Amino acid sequence: MTLKGRSIVSIGDLSRAEIELIFRCAERFAAQPRGQTHLGRGFQLATLFFEPSTRTRLSFESAMNRLGGAVLTVADGAQSSASKGETLADTARIVSAYADLIVLRHPTEGSARVVADAATVPVINGGDGAHEHPTQTLCDLYTLGQECGKVEGLTVTLYGDLKYGRTVHSLAYGLALFGGRIIFAPADPALAPPAYVLEQLRTVYGVEPEWWDPNSGTPMPTADALYLTRVQKERFTGSTAGARDYPRIDLATLQRWGVADSTILMHPLPRAGELDPNLDQETRSAYFRQAAYGVPVRMAAMALILGIAEEEWASGWGARRSPVPATPATVGSTQQAIEFANPDTCCPNPRCISNREGESVTQQFVLMRLGLISKVRCHYCDAIVRSDELGVPADYTAAQLPQSISLQESALYQPAILAD
Numbered sequence: 302m303t304l305k306g307r308s309i310v311s312i313g314d315l316s317r318a319e320i321e322l323i324f325r326c327a328e329r330f331a332a333q334p335r336g337q338t339h340l341g342r343g344f345q346l347a348t349l350f351f352e353p354s355t356r357t358r359l360s361f362e363s364a365m366n367r368l369g370g371a372v373l374t375v376a377d378g379a380q381s382s383a384s385k386g387e388t389l390a391d392t393a394r395i396v397s398a399y400a401d402l403i404v405l406r407h408p409t410e411g412s413a414r415v416v417a418d419a420a421t422v423p424v425i426n427g428g429d430g431a432h433e434h435p436t437q438t439l440c441d442l443y444t445l446g447q448e449c450g451k452v453e454g455l456t457v458t459l460y461g462d463l464k465y466g467r468t469v470h471s472l473a474y475g476l477a478l479f480g481g482r483i484i485f486a487p488a489d490p491a492l493a494p495p496a497y498v499l500e501q502l503r504t505v506y507g508v509e510p511e512w513w514d515p516n517s518g519t520p521m522p523t524a525d526a527l528y529l530t531r532v533q534k535e536r537f538t539g540s541t542a543g544a545r546d547y548p549r550i551d552l553a554t555l556q557r558w559g560v561a562d563s564t565i566l567m568h569p570l571p572r573a574g575e576l577d578p579n580l581d582q583e584t585r586s587a588y589f590r591q592a593a594y595g596v597p598v599r600m601a602a603m604a605l606i607l608g609i610a611e612e613e614w615a616s617g618w619g620a621r622r623s624p625v626p627a628t629p630a631t632v633g634s635t636q637q638a639i640e641f642a643n644p645d646t647c648c649p650n651p652r653c654i655s656n657r658e659g660e661s662v663t664q665q666f667v668l669m670r671l672g673l674i675s676k677v678r679c680h681y682c683d684a685i686v687r688s689d690e691l692g693v694p695a696d697y698t699a700a701q702l703p704q705s706i707s708l709q710e711s712a713l714y715q716p717a718i719l720a721d
């Protein structure tokens with residue numbers, strides 16, 4: 302197991318054991334944040350941010366500075382050559398010559414995979430449109446571990462904009478990886494998670510999430526943590542245009558929902574009026590601690606990717622924790638993934654980078670097989686194209702894929718909202 306040279310585009314790019322390794326390393330950095338500048342001397346991090354950011358960019362940059370490395374930053378993508386029409390793939394190739402590691406944030410889904418494919422240095426996805434935000438999940442799982450004393454087997458209610466909230470998508474996979482119980486609580490029916498997230502949970506992780514309707518008047522199922530998110534209005538389109546702003550969550554809301562005093566309150570931040578500041582002083586409110594963990598967690602991820610932490614790790618860091626339990630057999634073990642390109646078809650997601658960047662991004666798909674079930678997903682943004690919708694047998698192979706198939710967006714999964 303080594304993270305050296307690896308990219309993190311999806312939280313699914315990491316195994317459970319690798320995430321635990323990052324956490325043990327992060328605990329070490331959290332205990333001695335100022336004693337690590339010898340590790341990263343001579344290394345350069347490039348942060349390419351085409352979308353606004355406070356926590357993600359600054360915590361990555363703080364983390365690299367604390368490792369003793371240097372940072373090159375494009376804090377506003379409009380200031381880069383992208384505004385002259387340079388493709389993302391070309392930007393990735395150029396920046397690879399200037400830096401040892403790239404962190405990308407971009408408004409287009411699948412953009413981080415394009416950069417990881419083109420770059421010759423590792424790439425970390427700092428948020429690609431409404432798709433994923435894997436290092437936020439590392440911070441979220443680390444926070445759960447610190448607050449609850451363990452990461453495995455926790456019950457977490459995910460509330461708010463679950464359709465466009467990329468932190469929620471990555472966190473759902475992360476919780477599944479650790480045998481967690483996931484309760485989806487969309488603030489509005491139009492803000493339920495996209496079909497591909499539910500399909501990935503089923504197909505890749507063997508997990509069926511539960512549902513709770515926060516507007517139903519029924520109490521929230523008992524949970525270790527309630528993960529709140531803001532409404533992602535900047536990503537709204539036709540189907541979500543009518544979604545309401547959420548009501549402010551305050552003490553009275555939590556009491557009405559029957560949320561226990563011991564339930565940890567988390568939020569990736571920023572908040573946009575949906576979380577009452579009067580809750581900040583409560584012991585259960587973990588969101589500022591969650592943001593602060595961004596530095597040691599990102600120090601750990603980068604140090605392991607750059608291969609500058611392995612030696613110290615091998616000498617016994619964090620050995621006080623029990624050995625990592627094996628990943629459950631259902632997770633990924635029976636999945637076969639075959640990647641293939643098909644120039645005649647396009648990803649069904651209009652917000653995917655492969656539909657935005659013209660010929661610089663080849664249409665590529667992944668055929669996933671779990672037992673007899675086959676699924677095809679976009680290599681970049683994970684949008685699902687069901688094999689039955691393609692009119693091909695469930696056990697087809699990549700070679701048998703029709704040359705020209707008309708792909709349509711999968712019907713959105715209509716969740717049956719369940720009360721506890």
Ligand code: NCD
Pocket residue numbers: 356357428434437467468530531569570571
């Ligand atoms: C989140 C993001 O950018 O996805 N912020 C973060 O990185 N902590 C959440 C959000 O913008 O709502």
